[in-house]
Amino acid sequence: MESKIPNVKKEGTPAKYANRQPPWVDSATFFDQQLPQIMKEIPPLPGEEETYESIKSVLDAAAKDPDVMNTLRETAFAADEELIKPLMRWRYDGQPAANGWTSPNNLGAFGTDYIHRAGMMDAAPYDNRRTETKYYRTDNDTELKQLNGNSLYAVIFPKGQLPPGKSFWSLTMYDPQHFFYANDLHRYSLGTKNSETLKYDPDGGVTLYLGNKSPGNEKEANWILAPASEFFSLVAGLLAGAVHARRQLEASGNQENPLSPVVAIRPVPRLCWLRQSHLKGR
Numbered sequence: 001m002e003s004k005i006p007n008v009k010k011e012g013t014p015a016k017y018a019n020r021q022p023p024w025v026d027s028a029t030f031f032d033q034q035l036p037q038i039m040k041e042i043p044p045l046p047g048e049e050e051t052y053e054s055i056k057s058v059l060d061a062a063a064k065d066p067d068v069m070n071t072l073r074e075t076a077f078a079a080d081e082e083l084i085k086p087l088m089r090w091r092y093d094g095q096p097a098a099n100g101w102t103s104p105n106n107l108g109a110f111g112t113d114y115i116h117r118a119g120m121m122d123a124a125p126y127d128n129r130r131t132e133t134k135y136y137r138t139d140n141d142t143e144l145k146q147l148n149g150n151s152l153y154a155v156i157f158p159k160g161q162l163p164p165g166k167s168f169w170s171l172t173m174y175d176p177q178h179f180f181y182a183n184d185l186h187r188y189s190l191g192t193k194n195s196e197t198l199k200y201d202p203d204g205g206v207t208l209y210l211g212n213k214s215p216g217n218e219k220e221a222n223w224i225l226a227p228a229s230e231f232f233s234l235v236a237g238l239l240a241g242a243v244h245a246r247r248q249l250e251a252s253g254n255q256e257n258p259l260s261p262v263v264a265i266r267p268v269p270r271l272c273w274l275r276q277s278h279l280k281g282r
Contacts, residue, residue, distance in 0.1 A: 024121060027076035031062060032069060048112070087119030088178065090137035090233055099264050100140040101236075105130060123178055124235075136236040141265040147233065149226035152211030152268040155234075159204035168192035169238045171208060173224050176231055183225040190224060197221045210234075215268070234265070 026034065036059055044052040062069040086092060093116070094104030108129035110117035120127065127135060140146055141153055155171060163169035170191030175181050180188040190198065190208050199221050201207055209215040212228040226232050 024125075025076075025080070027080050028073060030076045031059065031072040035059065045112070083115075084118060084122055087115075088123050088176065090123075090139050090235075093119065093123065093137060094135075097136055099138075099142045100144050101136045101138045103134065103136045107135070134238045136238075137233065138265065139231070139233045141267060143267075145267075146231055147210070147226075147265070149212040149228050149230050149232060152209060152213060152215060154266050154268050155208040155210065156264050156266065157206040157208075159201075162206060163191075163236065163238050169236065171224075171234060171236050173210065173226060174233050174235060175227075176233070178233070181225075181227050181230075181232065183227070185223075185225045187224055190222065194221070209268070210265075211268075 035055075039052060039056065058068075058072075062072050090102055092102075094102040097103040104116065104120075106113060106116065107120065107127050110120075124135075127133070138147075147153065157163075168191060170189045170193070172189035173181060198206055199219065207219075207222060209219055209223040210226055210232075211223075212226050214220055215223055
């Protein structure tokens with residue numbers, strides 16, 4: 001039987017993989033080039049008219065006075081370091097969802113939530129709306145300590161309490177720039193797509209492992225390999241239509257946070273970890 005899948009020819013030189021975001025905003029030219037052009041192309045939202053006029057008056061003054069423009073440039077550089085870069089940490093994203101997780105409620109519909117919108121354009125510019133995907137994110141373990149590849153962590157789903165995504169759920173590891181870590185397993189997430197290979201605990205629950213060292217041969221199917229000596233973060237995504245998701249949450253008795261307080265991220269005791277690694281190498 002002839003395949004109906006189209007054969008797409010790739011022309012040209014493949015792009016090189018990059019693990020750094022492009023500079024979406026140039027602080028040196030933002031106030032004299034980028035922002036004026038943006039305001040011409042994008043009309044104000046209802047209620048933003050006065051804000052637009054106020055910004056335009058400042059830009060007009062800066063265009064006439066080099067000292068004002070220099071002050072705006074200095075402000076842009078300071079804002080990038082002090083305001084925007086910290087928003088790459090998930091602890092500042094969204095609302096607390098227990099166990100160190102946070103979850104945003106207004107993705108793709110920020111309205112006048114300018115700080116969150118600016119942060120997401122840097123931290124996660126391609127996220128779906130909440131009605132499409134519900135995200136939970138964390139940089140920390142359950143004890144609110146920064147996740148680090150030198151430790152081994154267990155992400156624990158008790159029996160019958162896997163995430164209630166309609167189409168899929170996934171737990172994905174990212175580097176500080178929110179890109180995948182290259183690893184020998186070529187595995188960057190675990191979830192629904194691994195349903196046939198995930199190993200279940202004796203009590204029927206599922207435990208996923210995160211770290212640079214193997215949790216043991218019998219647990220490697222549930223392991224995401226982390227880089228040694230480096231920080232990482234996690235994003236759990238649930239793909240579900242809004243009505244279906246709400247019914248599932250109501251049925252589970254947890255209307256706000258389907259991953260909370262279910263998911264705990266606990267450091268595995270180092271003695272146990274070293275014993276497992278030793279046995280694996282024998």
